Amino acid sequence: MPLDVIITTDRIRRDPVGRDLVEHLQQSAERLQIDDAVLYYDFLTYADYETAVHKPDSLLLSRRYGVFAVGIVRAGDRLEPLTNRSGSSAAFLSAVF
Numbered sequence: 001m002p003l004d005v006i007i008t009t010d011r012i013r014r015d016p017v018g019r020d021l022v023e024h025l026q027q028s029a030e031r032l033q034i035d036d037a038v039l040y041y042d043f044l045t046y047a048d049y050e051t052a053v054h055k056p057d058s059l060l061l062s063r064r065y066g067v068f069a070v071g072i073v074r075a076g077d078r079l080e081p082l083t084n085r086s087g088s089s090a091a092f093l094s095a096v097f
Helices: 016-032 089-096
Strands: 004-007 037-039 058-063 065-072
Touching: 004 016, 016 058, 016 089
Parallel strands: 004 037
Antiparallel strands: 037 058, 058 065
């Protein structure tokens, strides 16, 4: 069974790194044992109690490995600890869990 990929916006057309990530995971799904997983791209927005919106760039849900929220870092982006990044994958996961 192939990796199920859900893309609900056209943002991926303007995101070559995101496209590369999706393509790599699709091509490597069997080897990585994620062929029964679901990959969401630019989807699953969550608003916390203070109505702050959190959304990871990609979210992989796997029965074998669990939940992986992915924030894509591009060349030139400043690297900060995940706990300092507002709107990041870490903020999304801390709000959900």
